[in-house]
Amino acid sequence: MKSLISLGIKTVDSHEKEPGRPWTLTEKLLLGLTPQQYLLQAVRNPFNWFLAVVFAIGIPILLGRFVFGLSWVTHSSNDYPWGMFLGFGLFAMVPLSSSGFQMGTACEVFGRHDLEPLERIGLLNGLLGYFFAVVYLLADLGQPWRLPYPMVVSFGPAAVLFLVAWHVSTYLSVQVAEVSTSFFEWIGFPAGKRAVRKITLGLTVAGIILSTLHQGALGALFTYAPGKVHPLWYSSSFQWLHFFVSSLPGGLCMVIAVSTIASRTMTWRCDERFRQNLDRLTVSIAKGAAMGLATYLTIKLIGIAHDNEWAYLATGWGAWFLLEIGAGVILPLGLFAYGIRNQKLPVIRFAAFTTIFGVVLNRVNTAMITFNWKLPYREIPHWREAVICLTIFCIYLVVYRFILYRLPILYQWRSQEEPALAHAPARETQHTMPAEPIAVPAYRSRLVPETEKA
Amino acid sequence: MKSDRSLQALIPLLLLLAVLLPAAGWGISVPDSIILNKNGALYDQISFDHARHIRVTKECSDCHHHTTGTLVEDPNCIRCHRNSGPSQTVSCRGCHTPDPFSAKSLRDKDHAPKTYHLDKPGLKGAMHQSCVGCHTKSKKGPTTCTGCHPRSAAGDAFYNTGEYAPKPKAGKSGH
Amino acid sequence: MKRRDFLKVCLAGGAAATFGGACGTARAGGSFEGYPDGMGVLVDTTRCIGCRSCEAACNKEQKMPEPKKPFDDMSVFNQPRRTDETALTVVNRYEVKESSRGQMYRKQQCNHCNEPACLTSCFVNAYTKTREGAVIYNGDICVGCRNCMIACPFNIPGYSYSSAFNPLVKKCIFCYDTRLKYGKPPACVDICPQEALTFGHRKDLIKTAHERIRETPDRYYDHVYGEKEVGGTGWLYISSVSPDQLAMDTSLGNEPIISNVKEFLGTVPMVLSIWPALFSGIHLLATRNKDHHDNDTSTHTPGQEDGTP
Numbered sequence: 001m002k003s004l005i006s007l008g009i010k011t012v013d014s015h016e017k018e019p020g021r022p023w024t025l026t027e028k029l030l031l032g033l034t035p036q037q038y039l040l041q042a043v044r045n046p047f048n049w050f051l052a053v054v055f056a057i058g059i060p061i062l063l064g065r066f067v068f069g070l071s072w073v074t075h076s077s078n079d080y081p082w083g084m085f086l087g088f089g090l091f092a093m094v095p096l097s098s099s100g101f102q103m104g105t106a107c108e109v110f111g112r113h114d115l116e117p118l119e120r121i122g123l124l125n126g127l128l129g130y131f132f133a134v135v136y137l138l139a140d141l142g143q144p145w146r147l148p149y150p151m152v153v154s155f156g157p158a159a160v161l162f163l164v165a166w167h168v169s170t171y172l173s174v175q176v177a178e179v180s181t182s183f184f185e186w187i188g189f190p191a192g193k194r195a196v197r198k199i200t201l202g203l204t205v206a207g208i209i210l211s212t213l214h215q216g217a218l219g220a221l222f223t224y225a226p227g228k229v230h231p232l233w234y235s236s237s238f239q240w241l242h243f244f245v246s247s248l249p250g251g252l253c254m255v256i257a258v259s260t261i262a263s264r265t266m267t268w269r270c271d272e273r274f275r276q277n278l279d280r281l282t283v284s285i286a287k288g289a290a291m292g293l294a295t296y297l298t299i300k301l302i303g304i305a306h307d308n309e310w311a312y313l314a315t316g317w318g319a320w321f322l323l324e325i326g327a328g329v330i331l332p333l334g335l336f337a338y339g340i341r342n343q344k345l346p347v348i349r350f351a352a353f354t355t356i357f358g359v360v361l362n363r364v365n366t367a368m369i370t371f372n373w374k375l376p377y378r379e380i381p382h383w384r385e386a387v388i389c390l391t392i393f394c395i396y397l398v399v400y401r402f403i404l405y406r407l408p409i410l411y412q413w414r415s416q417e418e419p420a421l422a423h424a425p426a427r428e429t430q431h432t433m434p435a436e437p438i439a440v441p442a443y444r445s446r447l448v449p450e451t452e453k454a
Numbered sequence: 455m456k457s458d459r460s461l462q463a464l465i466p467l468l469l470l471l472a473v474l475l476p477a478a479g480w481g482i483s484v485p486d487s488i489i490l491n492k493n494g495a496l497y498d499q500i501s502f503d504h505a506r507h508i509r510v511t512k513e514c515s516d517c518h519h520h521t522t523g524t525l526v527e528d529p530n531c532i533r534c535h536r537n538s539g540p541s542q543t544v545s546c547r548g549c550h551t552p553d554p555f556s557a558k559s560l561r562d563k564d565h566a567p568k569t570y571h572l573d574k575p576g577l578k579g580a581m582h583q584s585c586v587g588c589h590t591k592s593k594k595g596p597t598t599c600t601g602c603h604p605r606s607a608a609g610d611a612f613y614n615t616g617e618y619a620p621k622p623k624a625g626k627s628g629h
Numbered sequence: 630m631k632r633r634d635f636l637k638v639c640l641a642g643g644a645a646a647t648f649g650g651a652c653g654t655a656r657a658g659g660s661f662e663g664y665p666d667g668m669g670v671l672v673d674t675t676r677c678i679g680c681r682s683c684e685a686a687c688n689k690e691q692k693m694p695e696p697k698k699p700f701d702d703m704s705v706f707n708q709p710r711r712t713d714e715t716a717l718t719v720v721n722r723y724e725v726k727e728s729s730r731g732q733m734y735r736k737q738q739c740n741h742c743n744e745p746a747c748l749t750s751c752f753v754n755a756y757t758k759t760r761e762g763a764v765i766y767n768g769d770i771c772v773g774c775r776n777c778m779i780a781c782p783f784n785i786p787g788y789s790y791s792s793a794f795n796p797l798v799k800k801c802i803f804c805y806d807t808r809l810k811y812g813k814p815p816a817c818v819d820i821c822p823q824e825a826l827t828f829g830h831r832k833d834l835i836k837t838a839h840e841r842i843r844e845t846p847d848r849y850y851d852h853v854y855g856e857k858e859v860g861g862t863g864w865l866y867i868s869s870v871s872p873d874q875l876a877m878d879t880s881l882g883n884e885p886i887i888s889n890v891k892e893f894l895g896t897v898p899m900v901l902s903i904w905p906a907l908f909s910g911i912h913l914l915a916t917r918n919k920d921h922h923d924n925d926t927s928t929h930t931p932g933q934e935d936g937t938p
Contacts, residue, residue: 069796070790076791078787079711111912142796143795146770146773159749160893160894161751213900223893226886227878236889
């Protein structure tokens with residue numbers, strides 16, 4: 001893609017290819033390339049080869065799970081009914097997707113419009129994270145075709161999972177609506193965009209409510225198993241707070257991580273506004289994440305003190321707990337502090353990845369590794385289970401990339417209606433207009449080392 | 455509700471004392487053998503060698519509580535039965551009902567709240583507890599199921615044993 | 630009023646966002662003691678001889694698949710077993726030091742809690758605590774999330790993972806469909822030769838259990854397991870040794886599992902009702918005198934806190 005752009009090929013970022021000649025949908029889907037060019041760039045990307053290998057092995061196994069049943073892909077454990085699909089897929093993907101409501105809240109509710117270049121990627125990250133958490137859930141459910149049952153057939157309103165089901169499904173709709181503005185721009189349906197913009201505040205506030213509750217509810221699910229979750233990872237009073245608060249830095253760090261990866265691997269798709277603001281916004285978001293981490297660390301310690309669980313720290317489980325807190329919370333917290341004070345972006349970005357690791361480790365620990373700590377054995381997931389997890393994750397990456405390539409997430413759509421608004425011309429001149437002449441050489445200069453690597 | 459009939463169909467080990475003493479009291483008429491488990495489905499009926507058990511046990515009260523023979527020594531029993539003479543009913547079935555958990559039995563219990571022996575085992579339970587308990591304690595006599603009563607063909611099917619034992623399946627193995 | 634119903638009301642009210650979190654503590658103080666006529670079984674482990682007849686009877690009554698080993702094969706005791714999709718009840722053998730026998734057996738199956746964790750954790754209400762005391766399961770609406778298996782403090786429900794198209798939770802249902810609702814004891818109780826299993830009204834069985842302990846204190850450890858554990862269970866255990874020696878979890882506490890979840894459930898109506906007002910208010914304050922839509926980005930200093938909650 002990069003080298004094609006360097007050859008002077010124009011990417012889709014507005015309705016018209018040339019004045020008076022709109023892009024067709026096929027052209028939009030093919031990023032303005034000819035089918036040959038599109039295939040060529042796909043084949044030349046080594047990551048696609050990796051994906052091809054994963055899918056070649058993983059897709060048949062994923063389909064096999066639905067034909068031969070769960071016993072074919074898991075150990076059919078009655079002691080560990082939730083394996084990797086939920087332990088990793090659901091419980092880790094959801095907190096990392098809290099970016100949607102946080103970026104939405106910051107921009108739309110708190111009026112932090114300076115964060116807008118990263119708002120859409122935050123929203124998209126939220127939507128895809130939730131969507132694929134549900135995909136993982138579908139892989140795990142015994143009878144996935146009955147997923148709508150708690151909505152329509154039979155209600156168990158005293159169950160936390162009932163809350164989760166309703167909130168996640170409602171929130172998914174909210175997120176689809178939030179992200180749909182990008183889609184309406186891309187597809188050329190301004191009326192839809194305007195309609196959604198009108199209810200943005202409502203959607204955002206709904207997002208806050210639903211997120212607070214179901215992020216917490218995922219934690220509260222484990223309060224059903226007070227004897228099974230290790231005391232260091234369990235707190236009847238604080239479990240939902242632990243899950244909710246840790247999801248805050250988790251989601252924000254996902255924004256940093258995804259924007260970092262996107263700015264490295266799809267530079268051509270990022271517009272000037274995105275690239276110029278990225279470092280500054282990364283610091284901004286890192287501050288939020290650091291605050292979240294500090295809060296999380298505090299309530300985690302309060303949780304231990306509240307139940308007086310200090311003695312457990314001296315056990316092997318305690319060492320593992322300290323590792324999780326040390327590597328996943330304290331280390332990134334320190335790195336964030338150092339990175340923010342000294343404006344060291346690489347340190348901040350590394351800290352963001354560490355935070356994500358910490359959040360994932362916490363969820364996997366709670367749901368799988370320390371679960372059933374009183375039982376004499378630990379369950380190692382079946383290899384097919386791991387392959388399916390990887391496959392679904394790769395599908396997630398492919399969908400993520402597909403959308404980032406096309407929809408105006410990392411760049412601003414140049415549309416005809418915008419100039420009609422009072423403030424729009426300023427933005428046009430500020431960001432988009434200079435982007436055009438500068439952009440292509442900039443891509444080219446960055447392109448050289450990267451294509452050589454490839 | 456025909457709970458009795460269904461109990462007989464469903465309780466395979468319904469034990470019956472076939473021969474009962476016409477009159478109570480030591481020395482009047484003691485059976486030498488008693489047919490047990492007459493209607494059992496899973497186990498065949500057996501002839502209980504009463505005479506031999508009389509020889510090897512010290513006291514009748516080891517099995518028959520306070521109903522016959524020497525007085526019991528159990529402190530719980532002598533609270534009431536210190537002066538009880540031999541009772542009219544000596545046979546196991548005379549007190550221990552074959553269907554202790556039927557709706558009728560439970561209802562009878564509810565309606566007799568002043569009865570002391572509310573927690574009285576049923577016939578099958580009483581006999582097994584008595585036999586297995588003593589055999590285990592004295593380390594004499596059989597303590598396994600088939601040690602006393604041979605299993606019937608229906609019993610083999612019920613317990614998936616003998617010719618009904620599960621065949622090892624070739625090839626497919628579970629996790 | 631049962632706590633479950635209370636929680637339903639609480640959540641439903643919360644969903645309508647009509648009242649605050651105050652209800653969270655109002656009526657949840659007491660504990661549901663079970664239905665007055667609820668039945669139960671008293672398991673006297675001092676009587677159990679490990680004959681596995683209950684396993685065989687359960688297998689036939691519930692039309693379970695053929696076992697891997699015959700029911701008179703005692704080699705199964707070499708490994709501790711748990712209930713699963715092929716066996717709704719299992720007997721395990723325990724080496725007990727202080728007992729004169731050295732070995733003791735304990736049957737395990739669903740304990741039919743007064744306030745079942747499986748029931749309260751089920752988001753499609755697939756479980757029902759019947760008037761007769763059984764906790765039964767409706768496979769027609771089960772989605773297969775297996776939260777009940779997570780929640781069960783006794784690790785009882787199994788899942789028929791091997792079925793691709795109709796996997797279901799497999800657990801003892803007290804022979805509800807075939808026996809209990811007709812006033813009959815479950816198959817395992819019927820077959821038990823030793824009458825180690827005593828069937829009756831739960832409230833009577835508690836008296837019976839204490840009476841046995843009182844009459845023969847040398848024979849029993851003075852505890853009726855299940856009388857109070859996790860809010861009380863329909864099946865009760867007495868034994869000659871402490872419950873932990875027969876692998877019964879003594880750290881469960883006397884509160885029903887749902888009590889642990891109450892604190893979170895109490896926050897739900899609060900969040901639902903306060904958050905909209907709170908954040909709309911913040912929005913009005915934060916964006917006063919400003920255009921609603923994206924303005925000039927440079928007016929904000931880069932280092933500003935992003936203000937996430």
